[in-house]
Amino acid sequence: MTISIVIPTYNEEKIISQTIDQLYHYCQQNLSQYQWFIIIADNGSTDKTLEIVKNKKTKYPQIKYFHLEKRGKGGAIKHGWQTYPADIHIFMDADLPVELRFIDDLIQPIIKKSYDICIGSRHLKQSKLLWSFTRIFISRTYNFITKLFFNISLSDMHCGFKAISSNVVKFILPKIKNTGLFFDTELVILSQYSGFRIKEIPVSWIDTGRKTKIKIIQTAITYLKELIKLKWRLR
Numbered sequence: 001m002t003i004s005i006v007i008p009t010y011n012e013e014k015i016i017s018q019t020i021d022q023l024y025h026y027c028q029q030n031l032s033q034y035q036w037f038i039i040i041a042d043n044g045s046t047d048k049t050l051e052i053v054k055n056k057k058t059k060y061p062q063i064k065y066f067h068l069e070k071r072g073k074g075g076a077i078k079h080g081w082q083t084y085p086a087d088i089h090i091f092m093d094a095d096l097p098v099e100l101r102f103i104d105d106l107i108q109p110i111i112k113k114s115y116d117i118c119i120g121s122r123h124l125k126q127s128k129l130l131w132s133f134t135r136i137f138i139s140r141t142y143n144f145i146t147k148l149f150f151n152i153s154l155s156d157m158h159c160g161f162k163a164i165s166s167n168v169v170k171f172i173l174p175k176i177k178n179t180g181l182f183f184d185t186e187l188v189i190l191s192q193y194s195g196f197r198i199k200e201i202p203v204s205w206i207d208t209g210r211k212t213k214i215k216i217i218q219t220a221i222t223y224l225k226e227l228i229k230l231k232w233r234l235r
Contacts (some may be wrong), residue, residue, distance in 0.1 A: 003036040003107065004086035008076040012094045013048040016040070020056045020063065026061070036131040036205045037062040038132055041080040044185060045069035074183020078176065082170050093160035098203045106163045116168050117191055120156070120161030126202035135207075142223060149227050150189050150234075152198050157185045161203060168196055173198040181219060182226040184191055 006022065027036050039051045050067050057063045064084060068076055081089045082158055088110050092098060095152060099225065109115040123140060124127045131139075139156070146157050154220065162184065164172075168191055178186050192198055 001034045001088070002086040003031060003088045003090065004039055004081070004084050004105075005035050005036070006039045006041050006077050006080040006089065007094050008041045008043060008073045008080075008091065009045060009094050010043055010049045011045050011049060012070060013052060015044075016028050016049050017056065017093055019096055020053070020060065022096060023100065023161050024060050024062070026036065026103070030104065030232065037086075037199070038065055039080040039083070039084055042067045043076035044069060044222035068123075072179035072183075073181055074138060074186075075179030076174070077183060078173055078179070080161040081126040081164075082173060086167070087166055088163055089166070090163045091160070097205050097207065098159075098161040098205070102161070102201070102203045103142070105203075106161065109199040109201075110163055110165050112118075116165045116195070117188070118163045118197040118199045118201060119156070119188065120159045120203040120205075121154070121156035121200045122159055122205045123155040124200065124202040128204040130206045132207065138220065140175075142220070146185060146189075146227060147223070150192075152189065152192060154188065156200070159203070159205070161186070162187070166190075172196070178216050178226060182223055185223070186215065186226070186230060189230060189234075199202050 023038055042050055053065045057065065068079060074214050077091045084118065089105050090106065100122065106118050106120065109118045121127055143155060143157055153163060172187065172194060173189055176183060176186050
């Protein structure tokens with residue numbers, strides 16, 4: 001069983017060293033029964049992110065990395081998953097807002113072949129969410145609209161903590177058109193429409209205090225446009 005973990009990065013020089021250390025040590029201690037590797041998927045960084053990653057590669061043999069000139073979180077994740085074969089593919093945000101102990105909960109449904117996709121949710125009853133009221137309101141509103149558009153019962157489509165099987169990589173990733181932040185949502189919706197089984201798990205999500213690079217209002221408008229476009233495609 002091979003597991004790949006993709007970390008998309010864009011100008012993460014302040015945190016990427018600590019992120020790699022924490023994730024690498026977790027994998028060494030908790031995923032020793034599997035073959036695993038970590039992919040740093042850099043999309044357009046102009047700071048020292050890539051230099052730091054290259055130095056870490058000399059210390060940690062299971063680190064892989066690449067740099068794409070074009071910005072786009074979704075494009076970086078997609079490139080990583082398609083370039084490096086594995087039985088299970090994971091992605092998580094660079095600041096690790098979800099506690100790493102939830103990785104086991106994320107992969108077990110796929111290992112047991114009960115599900116094809118497993119996604120973390122910040123909005124289940126058992127979840128713990130330390131986030132601002134504004135971010136919670138926007139997230140819940142977005143998920144509510146998505147449910148109405150696509151008749152989906154999932155509570156958190158765009159949480160940056162997901163795992164998919166190699167079959168989903170093969171059949172769904174070529175169909176995904178968005179290379180930005182909407183990538184997550186498109187992945188989940190297309191997978192459900194194609195009959196893949198999706199599991200949602202509660203997670204603890206902690207606001208790391210990092211200043212977001214996302215322009216919330218602009219992103220919300222973009223998301224709404226992408227939902228309409230995807231709805232039209234699926235008709």
